[in-house]
Amino acid sequence: MNTSTTARRQARKKAESRDEVIAAFWNFISSRGLLTESVRLLQIKEGLPAHLFQGVRMTFDLQEHSLQTLLSASIAFRNSNRNFRLLTT
Numbered sequence: 001m002n003t004s005t006t007a008r009r010q011a012r013k014k015a016e017s018r019d020e021v022i023a024a025f026w027n028f029i030s031s032r033g034l035l036t037e038s039v040r041l042l043q044i045k046e047g048l049p050a051h052l053f054q055g056v057r058m059t060f061d062l063q064e065h066s067l068q069t070l071l072s073a074s075i076a077f078r079n080s081n082r083n084f085r086l087l088t089t
Contacts, residue, residue: 021059022058028052
């Protein structure tokens with residue numbers, strides 16, 4: 001019976017931790033609207049915080065591989081879009 005009590009506590013703690021990560025993700029996202037465009041672009045250029053990616057994964061219930069695919073696609077799209085703009089200007 002001790003094992004089931006321990007397992008329940010660990011599961012509850014894990015769920016609370018997951019909820020905290022998800023809440024932090026949404027707080028980060030909602031605060032983007034308060035930034036000026038130049039500050040937002042500077043933050044993107046400097047790099048986004050690592051915990052943000054964990055928040056994305058947990059918020060949208062993604063497997064690690066799916067998150068990697070999503071981020072790779074985003075980077076590839078951004079680079080192809082930049083190359084397209086360079087060719088058309």
